[in-house]
Amino acid sequence: MRGHGFLLANYVPGNSLIHRTPLALKFLLVFACGLASFIIQDWRISTAVLAVLCGLFLLTGAGLKRLWRAVRPLAAVLLVIGLFQWWQLGAPTAARIVLNILVCVVAASLLTATTPVQKLLDGVVKAASPFKRFGADPERFALTIGIMLRSIPYIAGTFADVRDSARARGLERNPRALILPVFITSVAFARQTGEALAARGLGEAED
C-alpha cells in the first residue's frame, strides 16, 4: 500500500521560532484561522492571510515541497468547489471560499510540521482533562487525533492504489470501481486498527 497522500505536513525537526512557540499559541492560531474562514468576506484579505501563513511555514524550514504535499491532495476538490462557486456566486466568492479552506489547511500543517505528535497528544490530553470530571478519558481524545493523522495518508494511498488497479482493468471512468474498494478497504483498515489497539491495550479506560 502506498502512503504518499498527506493532507497535513508531518513533523519536521527544527529550532525555528514557530518550533519554539508554545503549543497553546499554535492551537490558538489554528482555531483563529478556522474562525476567520467564516468571518473573512474579502478574498484579498484571505490572500494576505494565506501569504502570511505560507511565509511562516517556509520560515520553519519545512520547505515548499512539504507545503505542496500538504495541499496537493485537496487540489482536485478545491478546483471542483471553486468552479461550482464561481458558477453559482461569482469569482470573488469562489476565490474567498477556496482561499479560506487553504488558510485552514496551511495553519493546521504549520502546527503538525513544527510539533512532534507526542507533544501534540500531550497538549490534547491537557486540553481535554477538564472533561475528566464528566467521565471522559483525555487519553482517548489524544488517541483519536493520533489515529486520524495516521489514517489520512493510508486512505489517500488506498485511493491511489485502487485508481491504478481500476486503470489497469480499463475501469478508470467507473466511479463504482473507485469508490467501493476504497470504502471497503477503509472499513477493513478501521477494524484492523481497532484490533491492533485492543491487542496493545490502548484506548481502554484507566485503571
Add this chain to the structure above:
Amino acid sequence: MPAVTFDQVTVAVETDDSPEPKVLLDAVDLRLTERRVGVIGANGSGKSTLLRLVNGLVQPTSGTVAVDGDDTVGAVRRVRRNVGFVFTDPLSQLVMPTGREDVELSLRRSVKNGTERRSQAEAALRRLGLLHLADQSIYELSGGERQLMALAAVLAVSPKVLVLDEPSTLLDLRNRELLRRTLAGLDQQIIMSTHDLDLALEMDRVLVIEQGRVAFDGAPAEAVATYRTLCMDGLHTTEPSPR
C-alpha cells in the same frame, strides 16, 4: 516461563451459509510452558484463532484460556499488559506516523513523563537496532523494518508473552533472517504461527492445527513431518479427477 492454558476451548461463529455455527476451534486442551512454541497448519485451520485467544482478541464460546492464571475474559486488561501481539501486516499494527511515535504511544499509559517516555522509546528502538529509522514515516520503511518496528512497539512495554501471527509471511529472505535472529535473542515466551517450516524447526514445541483441532503436539521435526503428510493427503483428496 508463564503458563498459557487452554481448557476445553471451543470457538464457534454464526455464518450466513449454514444454520449451524461454524466451529473454528474444537475442544482444545493445552498447557504451554515452553519458551518457544510454534503453531503450524493450513490457511483457515484455526491458527490465528488459537493465537488471538491468548491475548483476549477472540473469546472462547466455551472453555477458558488463562495466561499465568489470569483468565483472558475476566482479566483481559491484565492479560493484554502481559501478552504482546504482533500481527502479520505491520501496517495495520503501527498506528502512528513514525516508529518513534508508535513506540511512545505504547508507553503512554505506563510512563506519564514525556522526557522519560522518549528515553524509554529510544532504548526500545536501540535494542532492535532501529534508532536510525525512528523518525522515518512508516510508509518509507521496508517490510522487514516495519515488522521490527511493530515488534519494538510491543516489546517497549516488556510483555511476558509474545504472540506473533505469521510475522514472516510478508517478508523477503533477508528480512526473515533478521526477524528470526531478533526473536532468538528475546527473553519472552514466544508463541508464533508460521508457514516457514525452517523457523518452526527452531521452536521447542510445535502444534499442528488441522480443521480446528490439535492434530499433533510435540517435537518440531515430527510436527513438521506430520504437517507435510496432512498437506499431501489433503492435496490428493482435492486433486481434480482426470477426464
